[in-house]
Amino acid sequence: MMYIPGYSHGIVLCLLLPSLAAAQISVTDDLGRGVTLPAPARRIVSLAPSITESLFAIGASDQIIGVTDYCSYPPAAQEKAHVGGMINPSIESIIALQPTLIILSMEGNLREDFDRLQTLQVPIVVSNPRTLEGIYRSLQQLGELTGHEAEAGGLVRELRAREDSIRSRVHGANVRTLMIVSLHPLITVGGRTFLNELLQTAGGENLASGLSSTYPTYSREALTAQDPDVILVMSDVIRDVGDLVRYFPEWRNLTATKRHHIFRINADIVSRPGPRAIEGLEELYRVLHTEPGTQE
Numbered sequence: 001m002m003y004i005p006g007y008s009h010g011i012v013l014c015l016l017l018p019s020l021a022a023a024q025i026s027v028t029d030d031l032g033r034g035v036t037l038p039a040p041a042r043r044i045v046s047l048a049p050s051i052t053e054s055l056f057a058i059g060a061s062d063q064i065i066g067v068t069d070y071c072s073y074p075p076a077a078q079e080k081a082h083v084g085g086m087i088n089p090s091i092e093s094i095i096a097l098q099p100t101l102i103i104l105s106m107e108g109n110l111r112e113d114f115d116r117l118q119t120l121q122v123p124i125v126v127s128n129p130r131t132l133e134g135i136y137r138s139l140q141q142l143g144e145l146t147g148h149e150a151e152a153g154g155l156v157r158e159l160r161a162r163e164d165s166i167r168s169r170v171h172g173a174n175v176r177t178l179m180i181v182s183l184h185p186l187i188t189v190g191g192r193t194f195l196n197e198l199l200q201t202a203g204g205e206n207l208a209s210g211l212s213s214t215y216p217t218y219s220r221e222a223l224t225a226q227d228p229d230v231i232l233v234m235s236d237v238i239r240d241v242g243d244l245v246r247y248f249p250e251w252r253n254l255t256a257t258k259r260h261h262i263f264r265i266n267a268d269i270v271s272r273p274g275p276r277a278i279e280g281l282e283e284l285y286r287v288l289h290t291e292p293g294t295q296e
Helices: 009-023 049-057 075-079 091-097 111-118 132-146 149-170 194-201 220-226 242-247 249-253 267-271 277-288
Strands: 025-028 034-037 044-046 064-067 101-104 124-126 175-183 186-188 204-206 230-234 262-265
Touching (some): 025 132, 049 132, 101 111, 101 132, 111 124, 132 149, 132 277, 149 277, 194 204, 194 267, 230 267, 230 277, 262 277, 267 277
Parallel strands (some): 044 064, 101 124, 175 230, 230 262
Antiparallel strands (some): 025 034, 175 186
């Protein structure tokens, strides 16, 4: 401790302690765990694509030292050191990077990996947003953890304004819709999901929202009987919307087929709970409210 003439050491200590406390960062993550950092994290390993996108979006890209093999956006993320997949990342690779913070999710990362990472004695934050509000909270928290509070706050305000713009245009519109995430078996988006929130916010009535499962298995006959106005299919499921009718010829007579309202949706922007989710919301609004016969 530095000696200052005219001051007792006790007084000097009292003067220094507030500044030391102010430098600390304390957050409560999405597991309800309190996490404290002595200063903004400068060496971060991100174990989920949505987290990597969020860190880039708030200006913390230089603080990222490691990502998963699935962290594909923005393109610069692929230049970071890779630590393996979201499931069973390489603990050895993470140790070698000497991180000061590890951030993971609950959707793609396993509990076993979380337990293994805890043995490293490195601060761990679990970010698991499941709603648009959750995304905003996550961005603000990442801003605190990285020293980019102002950038995160500005981004959240921009995203909220874009969400509000969509909500103001919907005016209670309910387009009867099914969103397909798998063909074999046929699986749709249920009610208690982030995708369902995006769909409803964009003005869609999710015909599968009343089912108990988050991602219920559907029969071809049930879909035919419901005859949705719009069918949305994830981009990683089919290459072309015409494939859907080739797989299921009986769907040629569906309203969505006749109106050319079967759309292929970019899976990354609607399924990753990060800043591009608003881009996904805008895309959903566009396709749900496309005029009949104008499929793009």
